[in-house]
Amino acid sequence: MKNKVNQMKIEKDMTVKQLAKAMSDSGVMGAGRIGKAVEVFEKILEEKQKNKKTGKEDCKLFFGLAGAMVPGGMKEIIHDMLISGTIDVFVTTGANLTHDLIEGLGYNHFKGNADVDDAELNKKGIDRIYDSFMPNNVYEGLEGFFEKIFDELPKEMNIRELLWEIGKRAPKNTILHICYEKQIPIFCPAISDSGIGLMIWGNLEKGKKLKVDVFDDLKEISRLAWDAKKPAVLYVGGGVPKNYIQQAMQFSPNAAAFGIQITTDRVEPGGSSGAELREGISWGKLNKNALFADVRCDATIALPLIWASVKK
Amino acid sequence: MKNKVNQMKIEKDMTVKQLAKAMSDSGVMGAGRIGKAVEVFEKILEEKQKNKKTGKEDCKLFFGLAGAMVPGGMKEIIHDMLISGTIDVFVTTGANLTHDLIEGLGYNHFKGNADVDDAELNKKGIDRIYDSFMPNNVYEGLEGFFEKIFDELPKEMNIRELLWEIGKRAPKNTILHICYEKQIPIFCPAISDSGIGLMIWGNLEKGKKLKVDVFDDLKEISRLAWDAKKPAVLYVGGGVPKNYIQQAMQFSPNAAAFGIQITTDRVEPGGSSGAELREGISWGKLNKNALFADVRCDATIALPLIWASVKK
Amino acid sequence: MKNKVNQMKIEKDMTVKQLAKAMSDSGVMGAGRIGKAVEVFEKILEEKQKNKKTGKEDCKLFFGLAGAMVPGGMKEIIHDMLISGTIDVFVTTGANLTHDLIEGLGYNHFKGNADVDDAELNKKGIDRIYDSFMPNNVYEGLEGFFEKIFDELPKEMNIRELLWEIGKRAPKNTILHICYEKQIPIFCPAISDSGIGLMIWGNLEKGKKLKVDVFDDLKEISRLAWDAKKPAVLYVGGGVPKNYIQQAMQFSPNAAAFGIQITTDRVEPGGSSGAELREGISWGKLNKNALFADVRCDATIALPLIWASVKK
């Protein structure tokens, strides 16, 4: 017992960075974990700065993002993390790519309410995502977009290539376009499980052709993991994105050297989404000497707080 | 206020079915939801009985299963649900298929402990899934199996076809074999995110050929949803399996008429995994007159309890 | 790794006891904890049987009960545990005593719904406890009861004495009466925080006299803990009841030798309600060699399941 819990002091008009510092100095419970996450993130950014000097890509940040992040107001933060060069490899769900594309096409999500009559919403053509509402007519916009670009797409690809090809043709302020533009490898193993998947299926039903291989880009993420001497992982919301990065870590020579996780899922049921980062050490997914922080918090609270603390 | 909370009475040596009846009669809180789930399940089974008489497949049960269910001791229950004809369409994660195949190949999961030194486990070659342990050498068994069968596989397929092809060659007491044998359509959109995915990738790396399309079986699950006049859904653990069925429901003329969900995920962060079934009404995924039960409970507790109550 | 996860097998019409045995044989995740809890409970009952033979009260079961257990349908189970001699010392919240007394006075809780307009309920005189409804006129019944008995009560007591005195005059099928009748020590440190507290306050406001000391029965629970060579603890729902027993354990020579906890509260925020039983070892509240099970589950599901498994 050497380090005391420094009771947090709040100052008028303090910055988020100062708040995170106070949380780190306190060092316990949820606040301590936020503070630790900021420390780990700073360290990752430092390591990435070294990359620039050495010209080697020793530290790469793999970002796995699940959950209703775009309906939940996190879109600009994700764009910012991608545009700023913070993220080197991006893995996400089809849902986030779809909702982001929808906003890129000019639609919006709206402040709603969870205590509503869902049958009423259905009549009005409103889709509910907890307390975020989306007009059902976004699907027309999506259809129009895919009808327009479908014939231009190469006829045979892997999923990562498909995402870049769509991104090339997508509105500028979308995750897909940003990843294409900045050549950030983007993975979405369950892409068929999304609005984008449905749009592609719709075109296939019309007799058009497109073959997208489900295993082919495994070699790409594996190589990215293999080449990084000090890989860093950031998991928000568990799901396939977390697990897909975890398995890349497991079968590469270097397990993750840095880790941050944000989730509200429980540890006790044993699933990957709620599993502690620490568990990854047994599998060789996380280095036993890794610096890591396991934040159990709503991501729409924790992610902005952490990002506002480390943003340069 | 017509129906009073019938305070639960426990009898010595009562059956699980009797316990579930008492929970249903109580009708509130978690117990009430278990009771309701059993009622809904009974109703689904009744509807499926009617199918047999009419020769029509009006009621089909779509089962979406995520979470560490095989390491968590649920394997036999899943097999039983498949073999007994309870499940008509099965959607799951690559992880469950992998862990199930591993057991089929003769390996086991072991009772472990979450309060351990993961670095020690790593040294000993033990992979931890919360308090369930797995020897890391299972990967040799998996490799051997895929090496043996790989050349026999058709060279171009969709994911559902691939799963049946693997199932055809898998040990009898596996989910994959049972689904093949009983011709139960089985979907796993994120199959690349699993040990099975890695094994296939390993063979591709050796220069072998296999093309598996990620979108092609969307037409199959869509048709299955389309053809069912009274589809029923059972979601355990959220994730891609739940969402994949949800979107099939959304774009078919008949939304789900019956629904059961078991999860510990929270509603408030807004993600699909924790979302209330009720939310699906707004999207047209669940019929506004549907009979449904939303059980917030560890699936390794709730699923056996419910299954033991309805098993014929 | 010696003990494999025995995949649970479900049989038609199996008993709850058999289900719990299967959960115990599986031994992992939530089911494993239920199974373990049943094992620990069986062991406690065995030890209590030994008491009878030796004439010594070596093993005493301290039961701390919080949460909306009576509105949640658990009333008969609690009565049963008290009447059967299973519980030696009972600590609970004023809310449970109040709701139980309300039912004893002839009122009921009703099956309701959480997705309602609470302002509408308020107009109709209905109080909501999640999805359990209670007519607001129960307070008239409570008032009548306390008006009738108040003058008979001794004028100066501690809380445990007060509860027995009320119990003496309460309807037979109430926790309070059962505890009085069977002379089970019953503690409720925050009794003023309840409908019963309000009723007493109402009589004091009318100028009647009653002095109830808040610290005096600490000596009684301390002595009960002190005298038990192998105390056992059962905590449902955390709160004051858990903590009050925990501190009795901390300052007695024998920390708890057996422990069962049922809660859905989280470990991470650090509060006593969600704290792992294991944590008590550091404080001397739990013996380092204790047999214990930490069940993370809705109590209205876990408690009936466990009780049905051990009831003689």
Add this chain to the structure above:
Amino acid sequence: MKNKVNQMKIEKDMTVKQLAKAMSDSGVMGAGRIGKAVEVFEKILEEKQKNKKTGKEDCKLFFGLAGAMVPGGMKEIIHDMLISGTIDVFVTTGANLTHDLIEGLGYNHFKGNADVDDAELNKKGIDRIYDSFMPNNVYEGLEGFFEKIFDELPKEMNIRELLWEIGKRAPKNTILHICYEKQIPIFCPAISDSGIGLMIWGNLEKGKKLKVDVFDDLKEISRLAWDAKKPAVLYVGGGVPKNYIQQAMQFSPNAAAFGIQITTDRVEPGGSSGAELREGISWGKLNKNALFADVRCDATIALPLIWASVKK
């Protein structure tokens, strides 16, 4: 659907207040609730400013605080809220008062770790509160303090009076002293369930006299609630503190006009700690037109964030 989800924009070195504004503008999921809580808190502070002008105490803020807040680094924030005149009525647990007094007496809590051998900690005399450690010798300090002051205490009091009397004699930088000094009514119904309770009991065991009535201060909190035309409530961590304020609201003519709740407890098990604020409308605890925010988040994260956003 009028108000769109304004995707949050993060700026370098932004203040916490600006972050909370962005969360409010986003308006959905957890972030939206934090944003709403800040808005409600601002409104409460405005109303309290009006009090100063009118000389009437129309808006009073009742603060119910539970959970391991002092071991969790929240001590200074609580002191600050009390000293600044933000809190008009304070209800808390004996544990928080005890841990705060312990720090006031010169002891500390220390940054620890939850993944430890609790038997080892016990040997070393360390008490664990999740990942916060406390040396067990604090009890000697507590004993010394109470031995010194015990004989000076009035011999008969209610709990609120006792807390002020202890506060009068307590170190300056403690909750108890601050409440005494600023004459803030402080309630702790379950005071016997705490280290302070144990210390008093210890002195009673030595034959000293002290009578503390458990019901007497109900009249005080009731009057405080009765007199406030626009009561405001702030609940952190549920438990007795929340419920004690809730019942004061229920039986006063004016239900709460403003409400903020911070908790990680679940809604579904039905207990008061996890219950939605909205539920209080049915009981008449919350005004149907009240402005309120229900934050589901670790309090050590949410409380500093909210306080830093509203602190003047």
